Amino acid sequence: MIRLDHLSKLYSGRAVVEDVSLTVETGQIAALVGTSGSGKTTLLRMINRLVEPTKGRVWIGDTDAAKIEPHLLRRRIGYAIQGHGLFPHRTVGENIAIVPRLLGWREAEISARIDELMQLFDLDPAVYRDRLPHALSGGQQQRVGVARALAARPELLLMDEPFGALDPVIRAKAQDDLRAIQRQLGTTLVIVTHDMEEAIQLGDRIAVMDKGRLLQFAPPSEILTAPATPFVEALVGAAERPFRLLSLSTVDALREPGEAPGTPINPDTSLREALALCLWEGRAALPVSGGGIVTLAALQARAEGASR
Numbered sequence: 001m002i003r004l005d006h007l008s009k010l011y012s013g014r015a016v017v018e019d020v021s022l023t024v025e026t027g028q029i030a031a032l033v034g035t036s037g038s039g040k041t042t043l044l045r046m047i048n049r050l051v052e053p054t055k056g057r058v059w060i061g062d063t064d065a066a067k068i069e070p071h072l073l074r075r076r077i078g079y080a081i082q083g084h085g086l087f088p089h090r091t092v093g094e095n096i097a098i099v100p101r102l103l104g105w106r107e108a109e110i111s112a113r114i115d116e117l118m119q120l121f122d123l124d125p126a127v128y129r130d131r132l133p134h135a136l137s138g139g140q141q142q143r144v145g146v147a148r149a150l151a152a153r154p155e156l157l158l159m160d161e162p163f164g165a166l167d168p169v170i171r172a173k174a175q176d177d178l179r180a181i182q183r184q185l186g187t188t189l190v191i192v193t194h195d196m197e198e199a200i201q202l203g204d205r206i207a208v209m210d211k212g213r214l215l216q217f218a219p220p221s222e223i224l225t226a227p228a229t230p231f232v233e234a235l236v237g238a239a240e241r242p243f244r245l246l247s248l249s250t251v252d253a254l255r256e257p258g259e260a261p262g263t264p265i266n267p268d269t270s271l272r273e274a275l276a277l278c279l280w281e282g283r284a285a286l287p288v289s290g291g292g293i294v295t296l297a298a299l300q301a302r303a304e305g306a307s308r
């Protein structure tokens with residue numbers, strides 16, 4: 001668990017983060033969103049003391065972060081940034097090994113960990129381990145950046161726009177991979193993003209920031225259906241809200257008994273995709289593999305939850 005307790009940062013008397021309190025439970029993902037300059041990066045960096053808070057405290061479990069030497073704290077907390085920040089003259093394997101080495105792991109253990117992470121991120125160690133970062137694609141470099149941040153099995157991972165530079169297809173894949181790996185490892189994750197879709201897709205909770213203040217901290221469905229302020233509503237995008245709400249659940253959630261013609265769709269299909277299929281193909285219901293149907297009426301009723 002990580003708890004931010006009345007955290008503020010002032011530069012020359014001006015608050016860029018103002019009195020922010022929030023708790024991220026162990027194994028959950030919190031996504032920080034907000035306009036440029038709203039204080040997201042500053043807030044994130046106060047967690048690992050790359051920026052020292054002016055007021056307030058950061059609790060990592062029962063430990064007050066202010067009581068740990070910053071360099072020791074940063075070995076416990078993974079940190080991945082846009083543009084990955086890999087050392088260009090060290091191989092992929094050496095990059096991943098940096099924190100385990102600082103922590104004094106045995107070489108055999110480090111080597112096994114490099115292979116394990118590379119496989120987890122779909123990078124064949126036999127091919128990529130001894131390459132320099134420039135001999136990898138941007139998406140691969142980004143994955144190495146995240147693997148490196150996870151190398152020492154941190155309880156907490158901080159990510160600042162980690163997928164900002166990736167094209168939309170690779171980005172979607174990277175998000176899926178991150179979510180799967182995070183679930184598997186049980187890591188607590190705080191991620192800064194400009195992208196509301198990404199926040200909705202990844203966040204168990206979304207923190208919306210504006211001018212240094214936290215406007216709302218709630219699960220995506222609540223941010224979509226009950227935005228706390230007009231600003232949150234605008235950021236979520238009134239026109240897209242029904243679709244974003246539908247993207248949160250799968251067909252399984254609305255499956256009902258019945259039969260419908262056509263090729264059955266997978267129960268893991270998102271409600272958003274199911275609605276698109278109904279509309280494009282002019283159908284009132286779709287069959288679901290394994291039995292049952294999902295109806296256009298049920299999809300519309302669910303989407304209307306967003307505009308209430």
Ligand SMILES: Nc1ncnc2c1ncn2[C@@H]1O[C@H](COP(=O)(O)OP(=O)(O)OP(=O)(O)O)[C@@H](O)[C@H]1O
Nearest residue numbers: 011016034035036037038039040041042043192194
């Ligand atoms: N070291 C610093 N000295 C003075 N002002 C700073 C410093 N670091 C950040 N700021 C100011 O604090 C405000 C918040 O910056 P921050 O980078 O936290 O915002 P952000 O929400 O992450 O923005 P972006 O999405 O553009 O990265 C900005 O107005 C920025 O200019």
